Amino acid sequence: MVEITVPSTFARQVAECWGADGIRWLAALPETANEVLRDWDLRLDRMYPLSLNWVTRVRRADGSAAVLKMGVPEGGHIAGEAVALEFFGGHGAIAVLAHDRARGALLLEEAAPGVPARSLVPDRDEAATATLIEVIRRLHRPAPPGIPIPELAARRASFDGHLGRFPGDDPLPRHLVERAGHLLTELCATATERVVLHGDLHHDNVLTADREPWLAIDPHGVVGDPGYEIGAMLYNPDPMDDDDTVLKLVPARIEQLADGLGMPIERVVAWGFVQAVLSEVWNAEGVGKGTGRPLRLAHLLLPRLP
Numbered sequence: 001m002v003e004i005t006v007p008s009t010f011a012r013q014v015a016e017c018w019g020a021d022g023i024r025w026l027a028a029l030p031e032t033a034n035e036v037l038r039d040w041d042l043r044l045d046r047m048y049p050l051s052l053n054w055v056t057r058v059r060r061a062d063g064s065a066a067v068l069k070m071g072v073p074e075g076g077h078i079a080g081e082a083v084a085l086e087f088f089g090g091h092g093a094i095a096v097l098a099h100d101r102a103r104g105a106l107l108l109e110e111a112a113p114g115v116p117a118r119s120l121v122p123d124r125d126e127a128a129t130a131t132l133i134e135v136i137r138r139l140h141r142p143a144p145p146g147i148p149i150p151e152l153a154a155r156r157a158s159f160d161g162h163l164g165r166f167p168g169d170d171p172l173p174r175h176l177v178e179r180a181g182h183l184l185t186e187l188c189a190t191a192t193e194r195v196v197l198h199g200d201l202h203h204d205n206v207l208t209a210d211r212e213p214w215l216a217i218d219p220h221g222v223v224g225d226p227g228y229e230i231g232a233m234l235y236n237p238d239p240m241d242d243d244d245t246v247l248k249l250v251p252a253r254i255e256q257l258a259d260g261l262g263m264p265i266e267r268v269v270a271w272g273f274v275q276a277v278l279s280e281v282w283n284a285e286g287v288g289k290g291t292g293r294p295l296r297l298a299h300l301l302l303p304r305l306p
Helices: 008-039 078-088 125-139 152-165 174-189 226-234 243-247 250-261 265-287 293-304
Strands: 043-047 054-059 065-070 096-100 105-108 113-116 195-197 206-209 214-216 222-224
Touching: 008 054, 008 065, 065 078, 078 096, 078 105, 078 195, 125 206, 125 214, 125 226, 125 250, 152 174, 152 222, 152 265, 174 265, 174 293, 195 226, 226 250, 226 265, 243 293, 250 265, 250 293, 265 293
Parallel strands: none
Antiparallel strands: 043 054, 054 065, 065 105, 096 105, 113 206, 195 222, 206 214
């Protein structure tokens, strides 16, 4: 049996996010991970930085490298990630090599050399945006009936929940949250396509690879309007030296995204606003306050809303 330790920071983040389910999963993780390593004939190589999932580079029986990712099986992101990646089938995203839903385990293709698209920002930001556009084109296909990942329209509940929890303008201006919630519903109702979305596509989730020039990693998995995909890339990569470095790039990014994806600029702006506010709503759920840059983006885009 391989000795597996659970870093305290990682344990705290999982417990804060997933509560009792996360605590139970953490307690069983060393034993469960060893079972998966044995059953899939893997040996540990090196750990990756941890946030809400346990992720490590591994070697398979034939000596090839892969990535083992384990997370809370029920209620966590790991199930949606598996469904999305299996649907993408290696087109524009890393491939799934094995999946154990009950144990919340994914064996994934390694994107090598794995340099993130953030390496192009800010000096070659136009090339970075072009890269993300090409990945979107490869990923997006019509969602089949009954695919078991959430509907984008259901994210309205996050806005409504925030408004119920916080009656005033702290931690976020109430009028922004109200506007974003209504706009989400309008955008979903007027969508001309319904596709499987990555759901968190930005510069750190697109890496250089040998099999394709760039591959997406870490999808959230959601179904809905293609325009939602552009939101996260407007306020990323994060962190950088200062917010202005990224925010000054936003107007050019909006023009390029609209042109490259054949999308009206008004919808690009609207989806950027919605996702910026949604990001801050989620941050408020976790730490009770906004983080700053997405909120600044929302204010920047507000005058341009249709």
